[in-house]
Amino acid sequence: MNWQKVLADNGYRVSGPRRLVMQLLADSVQPMTPLEIYQALSQSGRDLGMVSVYRALELLTELGLVCLVYKPDGSAGYVAGSSGHHHHILCKKCHCAITFAGSEDLDSLVKRVEAETKFRVSDHLLQLYGICPECQEKLVDSAEEN
Amino acid sequence: MNWQKVLADNGYRVSGPRRLVMQLLADSVQPMTPLEIYQALSQSGRDLGMVSVYRALELLTELGLVCLVYKPDGSAGYVAGSSGHHHHILCKKCHCAITFAGSEDLDSLVKRVEAETKFRVSDHLLQLYGICPECQEKLVDSAEEN
DNA sequence: AGCTTATTGAAAAATATTATCAATAAGGTT
């Protein structure tokens, strides 16, 4: 199911700005803020308003086509989102973000916390932070130079 | 280890605004935004500047005395933080937030993701969402009325 | 009580986000 179809099936048009934002995020390995998105598109000659970036992001997020992720410093950015239950892992070095599938791995934790707190858990926010394979390589290389 | 001591031990003074913000958050069951904190304190007669709220929050967060949590709608708020490795669970009804201890529950998930992605994981962001015991009660009560 | 200097608060500046509304363009229809 491609993103154009998701838009169409929900009664939305595949407009220029939406296409630009979606494609940019799909091509980017790093989460981007609204301003970064606007600047990247402007600089590559696309003419669109900041407002359209906000609106496109809002809609695409609502439809699950992009996700809001939190960087290690607490600031937020958008990434193209895969379908299904998933989470993100972010590299602290190069700031790339990739997804991993959600699974029943959290079940035992959720059960424990429900017992402890008497909450009924319905949902969660989970992100991992670390160093991506490429940046691990670079760290090894620079260590060898010494 | 009380919060005054943490401030002092790190070379900071226990000032009026810092005390007000810290005590307000300690008494609040819900995460609060800087603006909400400022308004709550102003309305209860305390005279302090918005800027001081921002500065106090920045410092207290840095020292681990308060935590930034993300509400279900994606907006953020501050809560008084307990010490040690912990996470938060938020109620979708009344928006109260309480902490639960972190543990090795995530280990198997982290191992799986490291194997899948070749990332080296160092850190994580985890929050749970659900319905707190009190709100579960209320839901039952209101159902009985019908 | 006095001294030193971290901290505050008011005001202004810089950023970020949202609302308004006429002009435009997407996608169906002929």
Next chain:
DNA sequence: AACCTTATTGATAATATTTTTCAATAAGCT
């Protein structure tokens, strides 16, 4: 392929949020 309907855009203005600046204040030491 031209036309019509209306969702969507973009320019501008209005709001809201966060940061900077710097003289005045007060926390904590002596």
